[in-house]
Amino acid sequence: MSLSAARPPGGSPMTPGDPVSAIETPALVIDLDAMQRNLARMAEFARHHGMKLRPHAKMHKSATIAKMQMDAGAVGVCVQKLSEAEALAAGGVSDVYISNEVIHPDKLRRVAALAGRVTLSIAVDSTLGVERLAQALAQAGTSVDVFVEVDAGQGRCGVAPAAAGALAQQVVSHGLRFAGLQAYHGKAQHLRSALEREAAIRHAVTAARTAQAAVTASGIDCPLVTGAGTGTFVFEAASGVYGELQAGSYLFMDRDYADNQPSPGAPVFEHALFIKSEVISRGAAHAVVDAGHKSHAIDSGLPRVWLQDLEFANGGDEHGILRPRGDALPALGDSVWLVPGHCDPTVNLHDRYVVVSGGLQGGSVHAVWPVDARGCVA
Template identity: 70%
Template sequence: MTSVAGRRAPARVGDPVAAIDTPALVIDLDAMERNLAAMAAFAHAQGLRLRPHAKTHKSAAIAQLQRAAGAVGVCVQKLSEAEALAEQGVPDLYISNEIVDPAKLARVAVLAGRVRLAIAVDSHLGIDRLAAALKAEGTEVDVFVEIDVGQGRCGVAPADAGALALRVVSHGLRWAGLQAYHGGAQHLRSAAERKAAIEHAAGAVRAAKASLALAGLACPLVTGAGTGTFALEAASGLWGELQCGSYVFMDRDYADNHLGPEPLGAAPVAFEHALFVKSQVISVGAAHAVVDAGHKSHAIDSGMPKVWQGGFEFRNGGDEHGILTPVLHTEPGAAALPSLGDTVWLIPGHCDPTVNLHGSYVGVRGGLAQGVVETVWPVDARGCLT
């Protein structure tokens, strides 16, 4: 089979779906492209920039599809992710995270000579070291000040945004605006909870903009938002750029969010599941079946995967195995189990770390039942932790 990153790929272009080896990371290309189009259309209709988060897919090919659909570029969380995607031709990258290590900042400065690059900061030390690295290399980046909008992770208090932005400007760096992403709001299950969280985030953005005004600075752009809340940020009138990532694949955890009685604003009601782990039944007991996809093939930080159109519950069987039991059965054998050799499609609980477990994607055109392998893509930024 085709080699991807020096390893045996699970399929070849032209193979039927049935020939894909297991376990394998499979993209329903038709569904993914509809997701890409839906988000791009929403952003365009709202007059917003779209900069999807590539930490979801870690793929230059998918990043380029997002750019072709209207995205201005993509986000990453790690410098090595940016380097990997730049190496494969992605020209516009935003490291939406802080870097303070001088050796890494020297790499940032070098990378800025090859692509348009942006980075987030939340400390005077980080700004000073960034400025020194860029001066030494003679390059420039866009600089966003990150504010804490409720996540309790990175970011300064909104009232401190002005002082930090002045530090950026004092070094002659390109002042770009505010990073305002509320990751903790993305998986609040009810629409009311998510709405309240983003209302709080919007208050933080207003306070930060007021701090900037007191410092005599305008705010060119507020960037943030995720797949669970993007319509709320859009409706606020404060955010100018959306960083949604998981919409491209729509994992089980995001699908568990409740939309409420009406869609949020003008957002698409739902995105389609487009990322799957193909598995195969390798053993059958009296009341359960076992597939060959354990947690070495799908992340379990957000819970177990969901069985796609199967009527079965997935239980953790360890590194190499998943255990299937019928849903809502009352006695052993009350519902038919899959047979030895049957294909079972799994929807990962969390797409980002699941992708990081695989070396390649198998892109299928024509659906999971009768489709054909159209492409095999490497996961370019797999394992990029630094």
């Protein structure tokens, strides 16, 4: 892994100290200084508000980064998939929460095995899921923390809030450790106005409170409500119900999150993830860079050009098309920096991060980090 991470197939190996100009394009680049400021600001926010921080590692898929977050005070990380958990555990991450449902018996056997190697927790939202999890854990002789997922307004996974008590009872009756409620409202994250996001989280808080009451009414203690994303965490932190924040994107701040009106009281997060591209073709009124949507995900819209005032248009899988705006078009061979529309699926396209310190202009390569859980969708 480390070899392929450091050396693109056929390409030049990147060595610490290489200038930014030597980074081959297209490349996934971290501005380390900006990332560390983001990391520290979120850690400080959580500390100040008495919240546990368990950042979502589905965003960065990197054991190196997960361990940096934990060194700064995070209690562990979240992932969405078992194979992500396995990859991060293999990279030395000691506390992982699979904030999603796992149903297949083969995968649950792997969950149970993984629980023998790291501190593991998982979400459930069905009787079948609880039964199969209990069976796999009993066979392996291991244990996990179990969160009951509540639909906090997203309409995806999770039980209705009032049904949380019954499912928590099943968790307990199967001899499993009930650890609390998973209540993440994904749809709230990108509502552009802070007021809209606050209203959506008011709904999530009500759902979480209803679920919590249903659990305690069943005679079961509810130790924790966990959830929140980069768009809303200030509201969950202020709710009095949530005890743990799962935000992940704050670390890299993609274009889509930066397009949100800031939440009052939120730390300022800077763009820290970029695609370095190069102009490979020049027309009279447009330039073409070597980065298309195989280099940056466009599910949340196109990237924004960074450091230059240029318009970016979709040029397909392998190309981006630039048109002049405040700045003139770059020349053939020039570098163009892009801020991805959505960091999570953009990271998942790449095998490695080129980590730059000293800034994108004039800085140098600090390290190359593998994207350990790239492609871990299972």
